[in-house]
Amino acid sequence: MTDTDELLSIRAAELYYEENKTQDEIGTVLRLTRWKVGRLLAQAKASGFIRIEIVHPRARRLSIERRLRENTHLTDAIVVSSAGVASDEELQSRTAQAAADYLTGLRPVPRTLGISWGRTLHEVSLHLAKGWANGVNVVQINGGVSLNRRAGTAAATAVTIAHKASGAATLLPSPAILERHDTKLAIEADRSVAAVLTLGASASAYLFSAGQADRNSALVDSGYLTAEQIVELVRKGAVGDIVGRYVDSNGNIVDPELDGRTVGIQLEALRQAKTAIAVIAGSSKHSIARAVVGSGLCTVLVTDEDTALAVLGDDV
Amino acid sequence: MTDTDELLSIRAAELYYEENKTQDEIGTVLRLTRWKVGRLLAQAKASGFIRIEIVHPRARRLSIERRLRENTHLTDAIVVSSAGVASDEELQSRTAQAAADYLTGLRPVPRTLGISWGRTLHEVSLHLAKGWANGVNVVQINGGVSLNRRAGTAAATAVTIAHKASGAATLLPSPAILERHDTKLAIEADRSVAAVLTLGASASAYLFSAGQADRNSALVDSGYLTAEQIVELVRKGAVGDIVGRYVDSNGNIVDPELDGRTVGIQLEALRQAKTAIAVIAGSSKHSIARAVVGSGLCTVLVTDEDTALAVLGDDV
């Protein structure tokens, strides 16, 4: 009985969705009343046989966004669909686009935007339209300008974002991580650096990404850390870094000594910010994304479908 | 302009399909009239952004079936959906199920059903429900009973199909391929074999599968041919076999000498049959499926989505 009904609901669904016949017509074909057909279709939908996907680079997953808003402390969430995505790169590009869109629509428009740097943020800067805002000043919130192999990128990111909003960029003229604590204190005390850090700490909004803790990290790439150091950090529980600071799955600093040599705003500043937008995409960043959301490091998360599901705990 | 519209239609589609809001509500949210929303949704559907899949083992692809009926000489086509299929085995199982369903619903009910043998047909026999028909006699149309490693299978297929329809099975007591042409003539002349062949040639419907031309062929498995012979056949243009006879992509016999040693009904008998149902599934059988349909060897094709598309020429 139920078996025949299931088969019938499939036949009805085929005629309805593929052939787009009216329920009445389907009734005629299958020798049923149109009400029965309606019920069969409802049943097919309820049983999850009907899968509707929106295949488009700009498509979002509103239901997951809603669940994120409801089940976490996040004030907002943007989840891009991963339907039809071939590579992690494409996913990151989609997410960066979504972040750019979100930033463009953000109200109130931030006067000062604190940003980190990295591949993701750089991509966001490229996706922003010229004139996305008017008069937004951008300030870097963690060090890393020099000694980067791809030297200009970090600076370019800030400059591009600011330029496209007819604002000014303020760069943090300091390495990301120093070799000695003394040096870090000294450079922080320097007027030119201190001023930027103060400005960064008072930004009206933050936009940052996160790195996973492995040998592909941007900090390794840039020569601030060695692959061995990362292994050691992972041993201590590190899942990734936010603004250059390595945290464990609870969002706590993993290595206070290392953290003491890291230049940039404190994680507390992000936790207390009114608007802190984290942009995190890709299958390798599920754990760090979970840590960021779980420990209240951001108020807004821009991410991809799978990462969002990982954050929610419905592991794929 | 068109760009904004595209984005809008995606937003509308998200609200419509994911959040299932009414078009009017969407209009309010996006500050559009409900007619505009309706048009955007239609546009999204037309552009193919909306993908509706019916995820169920018994789901079919009616639109592809229609195209097959329209663009080929086929009188009927059954195409099972490959949505959510993990393996080729699952696809074959689905297709076999569909073939069983088709056979059950076939009108007029055939008095005599000519069948080939093989893994696919065996699976069809298992999927048939007891009492699928009343009094259908089954006759084997190609040799292969003995010397098969999985000896009983070919016989079991015929017996099962007949038994479940309260009919009798007539087996063809002959090898599939003989070593000498003389022997073949002799065995064909034998009364017990000749009677079965005559019966087979007058069957009211045929049900058969096809094998691809490679070392995994059932004929190699059964020891009738060696892997080297297959390579040689492929060199001559063979794409697969139907009822034990190797054909090229135009459906012509590849090796007349070999064919002269093959026991079973002629391909012409299939071409002239009123009802000849070919059951062909799996990615390795695209070429043979194309050959079967292209050369008019069947009137009905039961297959999977990808094979159907290959037959139609929209290569994936």
Place this chain on the structure above:
DNA sequence: TGCGCAGATGCTCAGACGAGCAACATCACC
């Protein structure tokens, strides 16, 4: 055999929806 119950089926009705048409803006060209 008759009774009562639960689930299935069919009907009413209001609201959602799409096709087609009219009004209007936009643009190129005269």
Place this chain on the structure above:
DNA sequence: GGTGATGTTGCTCGTCTGAGCATCTGCGCA
């Protein structure tokens, strides 16, 4: 600046659809 072609927007009307309610059917039980 006028004029028509083209495309866009909003409206009317009749159809399609789903929720809620009445009715029926099958089945267990006395």
